Amino acid sequence: MGIIKALKCRECNKEYSPTFVYICEECFGPLDVIYKLANNITKQTFENRSDLTYWRYFEILPVEHKKNIVSLNGSITPLQKADNLGNRLGGLKNLYIKNDSVNPTFSFKDRPAGVAVSKAKEMNLPAVGCASTGNLASATAAHASKAQLPCYVFAPFDLEHVKIAQALSYGAKFIAVEGTYDDANRLASVIGDSNGYGIVNINMRPYYVEGSKTLAFEVLEQLNWTVPDVLVIPVGSGAMLNSICKGFEEMMDLGIISDISNLRIIAAQPHGCAPIVDAYKNKSNEVIPVERPDTIAKSLAIGDPGDGSYVLKRLRQFNGIGEEVSNDEIKRAILLLAKTEGIFTEPAGGVSVGVLKKLIEDNKIDRDEKIVCYVTGNGLKTTESILDLLPTLNPVKPNIQLVSAMIQ
Numbered sequence: 196m197g198i199i200k201a202l203k204c205r206e207c208n209k210e211y212s213p214t215f216v217y218i219c220e221e222c223f224g225p226l227d228v229i230y231k232l233a234n235n236i237t238k239q240t241f242e243n244r245s246d247l248t249y250w251r252y253f254e255i256l257p258v259e260h261k262k263n264i265v266s267l268n269g270s271i272t273p274l275q276k277a278d279n280l281g282n283r284l285g286g287l288k289n290l291y292i293k294n295d296s297v298n299p300t301f302s303f304k305d306r307p308a309g310v311a312v313s314k315a316k317e318m319n320l321p322a323v324g325c326a327s328t329g330n331l332a333s334a335t336a337a338h339a340s341k342a343q344l345p346c347y348v349f350a351p352f353d354l355e356h357v358k359i360a361q362a363l364s365y366g367a368k369f370i371a372v373e374g375t376y377d378d379a380n381r382l383a384s385v386i387g388d389s390n391g392y393g394i395v396n397i398n399m400r401p402y403y404v405e406g407s408k409t410l411a412f413e414v415l416e417q418l419n420w421t422v423p424d425v426l427v428i429p430v431g432s433g434a435m436l437n438s439i440c441k442g443f444e445e446m447m448d449l450g451i452i453s454d455i456s457n458l459r460i461i462a463a464q465p466h467g468c469a470p471i472v473d474a475y476k477n478k479s480n481e482v483i484p485v486e487r488p489d490t491i492a493k494s495l496a497i498g499d500p501g502d503g504s505y506v507l508k509r510l511r512q513f514n515g516i517g518e519e520v521s522n523d524e525i526k527r528a529i530l531l532l533a534k535t536e537g538i539f540t541e542p543a544g545g546v547s548v549g550v551l552k553k554l555i556e557d558n559k560i561d562r563d564e565k566i567v568c569y570v571t572g573n574g575l576k577t578t579e580s581i582l583d584l585l586p587t588l589n590p591v592k593p594n595i596q597l598v599s600a601m602i603q
Contacts, residue, residue: 198254203229204219207222227404228405237449247271249309265316266313267300272413275291285562288563289563291423291565291568293410300334302330302541302571304333312335315342316342323338323342323394339365339367351371351372352372357578375496376488376497377484407439425560427463429463429464429543429571433462436460437505443458461560465490466520468485474503482504524552525546525580527584533574540574541580
């Protein structure tokens, strides 16, 4: 399994033993997992495995013993060649959709939640939990039920009802906070630390974020270990984007890929909660929090993104772009993806597709580039977001002649 060398501060580089610690005692910077990488890992190491879950990459995941893995057995998600969508966007020849809407709880959050709950089990923690904008609540609760650990979810009370129902169905204790995600996050942090609970995206964060980098590993393997030209990534806290970049770097460190200098990263946010994009466009290093997010993309409605400054660094490192789209653009992108590729995404996926469309129209992405657009959640969780754009259903009598006339 993955052998952890240390937890290393992202700011001052101080190293810590891999225990239940998540911020640097010296500078309060976030901690990243550093591995003891074996020199005999090759692409065949992964290709030859029968395990079709993200745990096939266990040498670079932070759980040291297989007996502690908590898995819902979700398969590697599709990387779909999107020729129909590419044609609609102006003749894109190499567009791919990484479709993480088909995970066990129907979002990419199964990756970080699965890793974090597994690590909590390995650490013998008494309970787990999360602060959530919806999808993480379901993913954490599902993995907690599999691990038979108590689970506490802290989330804004106005989440989509489907997401609340999903988390509750797994047995989680749901604390519906009258406030924003950032209010829920503060509550979860204090209660988690005071009780010794593993709050997956707070005090388990060094291990939690490792799950998201498997979105880089899978894309590379699915593209036969070639590096794409452009990644379009929806951004809330920024943790997923930063982790995907870390995944590409680790594959380069292993010698499995040789160069990522031409990779470009696109950070996609919704208008109404786009503090990282605002900082990018203002050429600022300071991400100014959005006090009251106002967007249909609730899974991205994180006004004070924990990894916001690191997303800005990644955009500079990878010659990237930050862009936002309106609610209307999000909804139309959801329908465009569904009608061209048969993929029904929640608004976060509409954000990435909408931003891709905007950047193509602005000639900021070359139509010949190999583009991977990440779709991170299932549209069945958020059907109310597009109801106003769908045709009205009018009942018809079961009369063959009448129906035949309607469909001519």
